[in-house]
Amino acid sequence: MNKFSFAKWSMRLGALLIPLMFLLGIWWAIDGFRSWRDVPSPETIASASLTGIREQNRLSAFAANYAAVVTSEQQRFGLSAKKTLIMQGLVRYEVDLSKLTEDDVRWDASTATLRVKIPAIETAPPQIDLKSIQEYGENGILRAFTNVDDVLDEANRDKGVAELTRQANGPVPMRLARDAFKRAITQNFQAPLRAAGLDAKVQAYFADELGGNITTRWDESTPLREIVK
Numbered sequence: 611m612n613k614f615s616f617a618k619w620s621m622r623l624g625a626l627l628i629p630l631m632f633l634l635g636i637w638w639a640i641d642g643f644r645s646w647r648d649v650p651s652p653e654t655i656a657s658a659s660l661t662g663i664r665e666q667n668r669l670s671a672f673a674a675n676y677a678a679v680v681t682s683e684q685q686r687f688g689l690s691a692k693k694t695l696i697m698q699g700l701v702r703y704e705v706d707l708s709k710l711t712e713d714d715v716r717w718d719a720s721t722a723t724l725r726v727k728i729p730a731i732e733t734a735p736p737q738i739d740l741k742s743i744q745e746y747g748e749n750g751i752l753r754a755f756t757n758v759d760d761v762l763d764e765a766n767r768d769k770g771v772a773e774l775t776r777q778a779n780g781p782v783p784m785r786l787a788r789d790a791f792k793r794a795i796t797q798n799f800q801a802p803l804r805a806a807g808l809d810a811k812v813q814a815y816f817a818d819e820l821g822g823n824i825t826t827r828w829d830e831s832t833p834l835r836e837i838v839k
Contacts, residue, residue, distance in 0.1 A: 652810045672703040672790040678773035682765035684758045691758045695766035696744040699736030701778035703787040723811045736774040
């Protein structure tokens with residue numbers, strides 16, 4: 611093949627490649643546009659996440675062990691009997707996710723922020739560690755010949771459960787529980803948004819944190835109920 615033929619063949623090949631590359635460019639652009647259009651909106655993703663989260667019913671994001679020392683006393687026939695009970699119990703903190711509604715999840719388009727109002731925390735009944743129970747009694751005579759022992763045991767069990775529940779609802783453990791639920795709810799809503807490649811923030815609150823001196827833009831955000839039909 612002479613130089614002239616090679617040059618002529620190269621020109622023909624170039625003439626074919628130019629429109630081919632142009633067509634490929636258009637196809638890539640169309641494909642990219644189609645992919646961009648196929649990405650769900652953050653509101654749609656949030657609505658789907660809400661449905662999935664509600665189906666979990668109850669979320670337990672925090673638990674803590676507590677110890678109670680209680681004493682009960684009974685008097686009969688001029689005698690008194692006393693019994694002390696030491697018990698430990700695990701208390702789980704739960705949120706009823708079925709209470710979440712589309713009014714509790716709001717989208718703020720101006721800041722690309724999803725805001726979630728978490729239902730109130732509930733403490734489950736303490737799970738008593740039976741192996742850790744210790745009892746100390748006084749006046750064995752009265753306890754041996756009457757049902758005082760059973761009465762004292764029942765009274766101490768009730769007092770012990772009440773004391774464990776009281777401790778579980780104290781300000782420090784409740785603050786820790788609230789922080790744990792905020793992290794859990796935030797992650798549950800944020801993970802699908804990130805998986806879809808959306809740069810959106812998620813902020814979780816409890817009802818008593820909305821309003822007052824706390825600025826959250828909650829009222830300026832639109833409920834999902836008004837966005838997703």
